[in-house]
Amino acid sequence: MKKVIVGLVALALSACSTLKTSSDYDPAANFNDVKTYAWIVKKTKDSTYHLDGLMDQRIRAAVDSQLSAKGITLTDAATADVLVNYLTKVDKKINVDTFNTNYGYNPYYGSRWGYSGSMNTQTTVREYEVGTLILDMVNRETGKLIWRGSVADTIRDQNTPEERVEVVNHAISEMLVNYPPKPEAN
16 A cells, blocks of 8 residues: 555656656457446445545546547446556666766867866766556456556656646646557558
8 A cells, every 4th residue: 555655646746747658458459349447446444535545536537537538438347348447656766977077178289288187077876766657458358458558757746736636637648648559550
């Protein structure tokens, strides 16, 4: 549960500038037949309150909006064509930059041609976090995964709930831009 909370917070705190999206799908699946979906129900004792409830609501609302715009209707899990679920994760990354600086460059000939001064090397190490949201669509009848999309971004602070909503909506929109997949022409 703690990982889910961290992941949801990570997505909420990520900015829209460096989104990396990807998707994969089962080429045998007929996405033209997908007209309805339902969320996979997680079994818990208390389904009314979750620590990650606000972010969960934002993600579900963004997915609902995007799928509705594509003509796919939210329905009951017993009759849906696909079941939808999401998961989140946070990865720590390290960026190492080394800079060589030479001051006092002398372009003229002489005993110290081309160099006058000293060489300094500066290395900076920066640790940062990348939040990833993964969205799965599973064929309800077969239980097989037919589509997976993901969106990842560097985590940055967003101060207001409105900014968090905007980030989530943009991320989901970018992830679903190529859904349903178009079969490649031969």
